[in-house]
Every structure is written in C-alpha cells, then in structure tokens.
Amino acid sequence: MSIELRLSRANRIYHANEALEGKIIVKSPSSISHYGIRLSVSGSVNLQVRGGSAGVIESFYGVLRPVPILKKSIEVRPSGKIGSGTTEIPFSLILRQPGEENLERFYETFHGANINTQYLVAVDIMRGYLHKTLSATLEFIVESDKAELIERPVSPEMVLFYITQDTQRHPLLAELKSGGFRVTGKMSTQCSLSDPVTGELTVEASAVPICSIDIHLLRVESVLLGERIVTETSLIQTTQIADGDVCRNVTLSIYVILPRLLTCPTIFAGPFSIEYKVSIAISFHSELSKLHSISDPTAPRLWMAMETLPLELVRTR
CATH class of the missing domain: 2.60.40.640 (Immunoglobulin-like)
Structure with a gap:
C-alpha cells in the first residue's frame, strides 16, 4: 500500500x-x-x-x-x-x-x-x-x-573592476608581486533571477602563466541572535570561464546561470537577511598549489588574485 x-x-x-x-x-x-x-x-x-x-x-x-x-x-x-x-x-x-x-x-x-x-x-x-x-x-x-514584482527594468549599468597585485589584501607569491599582472572587466551588480549574471573580463598582462579564472557566487546570510547579528558567507556555485593561460587582451564573456532553489530575491527582514556577492578568482601556475588541497575555493591563497563585487537579485515581471 x-x-x-x-x-x-x-x-x-x-x-x-x-x-x-x-x-x-x-x-x-x-x-x-x-x-x-x-x-x-x-x-x-x-x-x-x-x-x-x-x-x-x-x-x-x-x-x-x-x-x-x-x-x-x-x-x-x-x-x-x-x-x-x-x-x-x-x-x-x-x-x-x-x-x-x-x-x-x-x-x-x-x-x-x-x-x-x-x-x-x-x-x-x-x-x-x-x-x-x-x-x-x-x-x-x-x-x-505579480503585484509584488518590480515593474522597472533591471539597470543595464555595469560596474568596472580591475585586478592587480596592488589591489590584493592578502599575501602573494614573490614572483606575482615582482612580475605583476593586470586584469580588467565589468559586471552587472543587479540581476533578475530569471536572467544570468553577465559581464566581461580581459587579461591585459601577467608575468606568471594563468591556470584558471573562476566566478564564485556567494550568499551572505545574517541572523539576529539576541542583541547581535551573526553573519556567514558561503559558496553557492563556481563557474569557470577560462582554463589555462589565456591570450592577452582578448575579451572573455562572463555568463553565470543562477540556481533556482539556492537563490531568491535579496531580503532585508527583521530577524534575518539574505544578500549576495560575486567573486572573480584568478589562479596562477604554482608548484605550491599542488601541495595544498582546496577545501574552500574562495579562501585567499598565495597563488590567487581575487576581486569581490556586491550583487542584488530581484524578481521582475
């Protein structure tokens, strides 16, 4: 039965x-x-x-x-x-x-x-x-x-970013600091849940060969506990946009599809809030990376360069 x-x-x-x-x-x-x-x-x-x-x-x-x-x-x-x-x-x-x-x-x-x-x-x-x-x-x-949906279209404006050895807040390998690198691009920071997160990225220069370029989608969950707010950032998904040492001055497209059950509109409620971030992670070739297991791909590493942007998700008509 x-x-x-x-x-x-x-x-x-x-x-x-x-x-x-x-x-x-x-x-x-x-x-x-x-x-x-x-x-x-x-x-x-x-x-x-x-x-x-x-x-x-x-x-x-x-x-x-x-x-x-x-x-x-x-x-x-x-x-x-x-x-x-x-x-x-x-x-x-x-x-x-x-x-x-x-x-x-x-x-x-x-x-x-x-x-x-x-x-x-x-x-x-x-x-x-x-x-x-x-x-x-x-x-x-x-x-x-439908009555609660945003009637205005999502802003087409994109945020410009650049990633160099001087923008990093964590230690880097000596060859990365001395040789230098520069990556520029732009990305949308407001996105409809039914559309992908889009943008573009260009590697202008890098003295050390690049291993991979990944886009990490992060959620920032805050919970009200007594008189304080406890906040935790965790990884939702990773999208690789380049594998290997990419050609210089070639524009790469950023196209990230949002998972349905793991995302919702950005919320600021009384007892909790849900926000999002997008992290661009560039991994460089290094023998040191082979000695360490990647338990958290978003954690700063000596052989990685990162840039994090805020992302607002909305539900539109």
Missing part, C-alpha cells in the same frame, strides 16, 4: 494568491476503511546558527525559533472507504485568500546554509488506533506575487 502527492504543475512553482491543486494517489491491493483524509500546507523560515559562524555561546542555541508564514488545512474526504487498485483524489487549496491576514509575508523558497525558507504540502489518511496513519509530504516552490 502506498500514498503519493502529485501537484498540477510539473515545476511545482506557485504564487501566494493561487490555488495549490493536485491529486492524492493511493495504491492498495484491497479496499481500506478510513476516518477522513486531511490535507495541510505549511510554510516557515527556519533559522540556525552554526559554530563556525558564531562563538561558543551562540552555537549553544543551535536552531532558533522559526518564522511562521503559512499554516492551514482542509478535509478532502470524510470517513469512508477507498477501493482496491489505484485511486486518484483531487484537491484544491488557495494559499492566501483575498483579505486574509497571514503571520508573515510569503518569502520565496530558499535553501541556504543558515536560512531555509520551505513550503510543504502533506496528506494524512487516518485509519484509527489499530492501523498506522498513511501520510505523504511534498515540497512546493513559492515565488513572489
């Missing part, structure tokens, strides 16, 4: 003012009696503070009280029987009724290191004390309502 939830949309993306629709699929070799079929939806922002981003006292708190967003349930069917074979039971539930007061605004689905915004739909088929309740849970994705 099995129970499954199947939503009407394959991508499972819904807006707060829409109806969550789908089917409850029950497969049973024989008919069963039940005391009601209940469907419930819930949404919350789950916060935590890890020991690596806070002190000993802060890490003692561990998981903080979640921020509730949504909690409601309906009875799909009253007490009765489900026949043998495969039975499909349709359901429909409006996430937010017009004029309905909610505990919080509907933040977009986001899976981070310390912040996790999640929406779940669950079904329970109650069978009494002698039988175990049949249950199934499925996550669905919430995006901003």
Whole structure:
C-alpha cells in the first residue's frame, strides 16, 4: 500500500494568491476503511546558527525559533472507504485568500546554509488506533506575487573592476608581486533571477602563466541572535570561464546561470537577511598549489588574485 502527492504543475512553482491543486494517489491491493483524509500546507523560515559562524555561546542555541508564514488545512474526504487498485483524489487549496491576514509575508523558497525558507504540502489518511496513519509530504516552490514584482527594468549599468597585485589584501607569491599582472572587466551588480549574471573580463598582462579564472557566487546570510547579528558567507556555485593561460587582451564573456532553489530575491527582514556577492578568482601556475588541497575555493591563497563585487537579485515581471 502506498500514498503519493502529485501537484498540477510539473515545476511545482506557485504564487501566494493561487490555488495549490493536485491529486492524492493511493495504491492498495484491497479496499481500506478510513476516518477522513486531511490535507495541510505549511510554510516557515527556519533559522540556525552554526559554530563556525558564531562563538561558543551562540552555537549553544543551535536552531532558533522559526518564522511562521503559512499554516492551514482542509478535509478532502470524510470517513469512508477507498477501493482496491489505484485511486486518484483531487484537491484544491488557495494559499492566501483575498483579505486574509497571514503571520508573515510569503518569502520565496530558499535553501541556504543558515536560512531555509520551505513550503510543504502533506496528506494524512487516518485509519484509527489499530492501523498506522498513511501520510505523504511534498515540497512546493513559492515565488513572489505579480503585484509584488518590480515593474522597472533591471539597470543595464555595469560596474568596472580591475585586478592587480596592488589591489590584493592578502599575501602573494614573490614572483606575482615582482612580475605583476593586470586584469580588467565589468559586471552587472543587479540581476533578475530569471536572467544570468553577465559581464566581461580581459587579461591585459601577467608575468606568471594563468591556470584558471573562476566566478564564485556567494550568499551572505545574517541572523539576529539576541542583541547581535551573526553573519556567514558561503559558496553557492563556481563557474569557470577560462582554463589555462589565456591570450592577452582578448575579451572573455562572463555568463553565470543562477540556481533556482539556492537563490531568491535579496531580503532585508527583521530577524534575518539574505544578500549576495560575486567573486572573480584568478589562479596562477604554482608548484605550491599542488601541495595544498582546496577545501574552500574562495579562501585567499598565495597563488590567487581575487576581486569581490556586491550583487542584488530581484524578481521582475
């Protein structure tokens, strides 16, 4: 015997003012009696503070009280029987009724290191004390309502940057400091979640051969803990735009596709905030790099040059 939830949309993306629709699929070799079929939806922002981003006292708190967003349930069917074979039971539930007061605004689905915004739909088929309740849970994705989207277009302006041995705040190999290098480019610092992060980069000069050029997408999660704010920066993904010693004075395109569940619009809420950064990392050929394992690709290294830019993500019409 099995129970499954199947939503009407394959991508499972819904807006707060829409109806969550789908089917409850029950497969049973024989008919069963039940005391009601209940469907419930819930949404919350789950916060935590890890020991690596806070002190000993802060890490003692561990998981903080979640921020509730949504909690409601309906009875799909009253007490009765489900026949043998495969039975499909349709359901429909409006996430937010017009004029309905909610505990919080509907933040977009986001899976981070310390912040996790999640929406779940669950079904329970109650069978009494002698039988175990049949249950199934499925996550669905919430995006901003059309009324909350930014109407103005994303700014086409790009920020200019240049990377040399003099712009680095961490120690470099002697041959990098003496020989020198210069990399220039530009990149968009405001981007729609449905579009890639774009820009361009040019290696004008480098005395030491280049090994790789990578674009790191970073999230900056801040959680309010008591009277202080605990902030942690972590890596979302890395996109390599050059492999090997690139030709000088040739423009390289920057094109980074944003992962859906790991990104959401930039948020500044009361108990938490989510921001983003983009880091351009240039690795140079060095025998020293072969002796060290790369546990954190964003950590400063003697054979690396880096430049970090802020990135604002928005949801547009």
